[in-house]
Amino acid sequence: MTKAPTATDLASALIQCPSVTPAEAGVLTLLDDLLSPFGFEVHRPTFSQDGYPDVENMFAKISGGEGPHLAFAGHVDVVPVGEESMWQQPPFCGAVKDGKLYGRGAADMKGGVAAFVAAALRYVETHGAPKGTVSFVLTGDEEGPAVNGTVKLMQWAAERGEKFTDSVLGEPTNPNSMGDMIKVGRRGSQSGTVTISGKQGHVAYPHLANNPVPVLAKIVEHVSAQTLDEGTDFFQPSNLEFISFDVGNPAWNVIPEQASARFNVRFNDLWTAETLGQFVTKHATDCLSGGAFKLSVSLEADGSEAFLTRSDSLIDRFSKAVETVTGKVPELSTGGGTSDARFIKNYCPVIEFGLVGQTMHMVDEHVAVADIEQLAEVYYEFMMQYFER
Ligand SMILES: [Zn+2]
Structure with missing residues (x-):
């Protein structure tokens, strides 16, 4: 040998x-x-x-x-x-x-x-x-x-x-x-996107439009301020970070139709992709007063538990x-x-x-x-x- x-x-x-x-x-x-x-x-x-x-x-x-x-x-x-x-x-x-x-x-x-x-x-x-x-x-x-x-x-x-x-x-x-x-x-890793849809319009006529940008800003602040958990014996506390805020509007005189923000969560075994999606949706919904905006929360498929x-x-x-x-x-x-x-x-x-x-x-x-x-x-x-x- x-x-x-x-x-x-x-x-x-x-x-x-x-x-x-x-x-x-x-x-x-x-x-x-x-x-x-x-x-x-x-x-x-x-x-x-x-x-x-x-x-x-x-x-x-x-x-x-x-x-x-x-x-x-x-x-x-x-x-x-x-x-x-x-x-x-x-x-x-x-x-x-x-x-x-x-x-x-x-x-x-x-x-x-x-x-x-x-x-x-x-x-x-x-x-x-x-x-x-x-x-x-x-x-x-x-x-x-x-x-x-x-x-x-x-x-x-x-x-x-x-x-x-x-x-x-x-x-x-x-x-x-x-x-x-x-x-x-x-820890698990899960990415996702929060999208707010309003109504596009002329900046000079804001009463005819619904601007999603301030609403999304509120959502980013509110969701970021939540505590996911305090950690466990074997895991540190879970954490959500918004990593991008995207409107993509090249014009100065147009209120955009849509704004979205992307996030990534590093999480412990108290959470799954599904419960994280529910968590983000619930707290984002807190920021929608009235029904003039449409919220969607989507999760990337390649997350890990x-x-x-x-x-x-x-x-x-x-x-x-x-x-x-x-x-x-x-x-x-x-x-x-x-x-x-x-x-x-x-x-x-x-x-x-x-x-x-x-x-x-x-x-x-x-x-x-x-x-x-x-x-x-x-x-x-x-x-x-x-x-x-
Ligand atoms: Zn390696």
């Missing part, structure tokens, strides 16, 4: 594939060539949808008989490098300098992918295939539209009869140092592994933006733990070599506990 690579060497090799979303750029072939000799069954489905780029993904697994199925999940695509001349280290060099590994994706999240692949290969090398299944759910469509990636890959795997017990997503979750934070859920992972056995065992390796008891958090965990949670409990995220998406993205190796150690320790139970 070939030898398991170190997490740092593997991360460096992955960084050298310029897989700017949605390009594969050799990164899945590299993993395929690495995993197959260890006995992994590797699949590389490409998913398509009108209006979106085709994306190649990977599902790889190894089974050593009856037992739980642990899926490590992540993405191998990266965001563009921006102004390349700003980089001190070339963005796809994967070079190690002064104890740091440099390159686009070092933190987000080729370092995380390399750490769980290296940990699993070390496990297989040392103990053979686990009693159960270890799999890798890897997409090239996380930094892109997220249409032909994890959402379809999980569905594809489930249709093939894969039953996932637990999942660990390797996104960077630590704000400052390794062991700070495990994500055990995520909030979720909280309620598997104590997964959270406790993973926290224990983090504590054993880093000496710290990690905070359990649901903060930050959304991630592909929102697609995985429909199949099994999912938590997120990865590298320190400070330089993600930045120029000269880098991570400490010691952090990558420690992350691989956490994943390895977790696998030891997970499969020896």
Whole structure:
């Protein structure tokens, strides 16, 4: 059998594939060539949808008989490098300098992918295939539209009869140092538009028109002033922000027919898209005196629901592994933006733990070599506990 690579060497090799979303750029072939000799069954489905780029993904697994199925999940695509001349280290060099590994994706999240692949290969090398299944759910469509990636890959795997017990997503979750934070859920995100229709007319004859602009201004102020909730044990308070006020009227002498304002809500598990829509409609209606204006509240279709992972056995065992390796008891958090965990949670409990995220998406993205190796150690320790139970 070939030898398991170190997490740092593997991360460096992955960084050298310029897989700017949605390009594969050799990164899945590299993993395929690495995993197959260890006995992994590797699949590389490409998913398509009108209006979106085709994306190649990977599902790889190894089974050593009856037992739980642990899926490590992540993405191998990266965001563009921006102004390349700003980089001190070339963005796809994967070079190690002064104890740091440099390159686009070092933190987000080729370092995380390399750490769980290296940990699993070390496990297989040392103990053979686990009693159960270890799999890798890897997409090239996380930094892109997220249409032909994890959402379809999980569905594809489930249709093939894969039953996932637990999942660990390797996104960077630590704000400052390794062991700070495990994500055990995520807030939801929902965008929408409030539109007020009045009656168009001449500015000189306002009694013949109905101006929607002052009404919309009142709505924006009134809805913004509402408290959605006070937060919960695991979630911060939900928050609604108006992000745009649009009339689009080029004339100075015309009262416009319509005005609209767009908003985005980051919300906890006390809310759904439906109840948020009702909330905005109710408080916007408060601002309509009389029936001369028409209100409509529409919600975008691509919102995501909030979720909280309620598997104590997964959270406790993973926290224990983090504590054993880093000496710290990690905070359990649901903060930050959304991630592909929102697609995985429909199949099994999912938590997120990865590298320190400070330089993600930045120029000269880098991570400490010691952090990558420690992350691989956490994943390895977790696998030891997970499969020896
Ligand atoms: Zn990421």
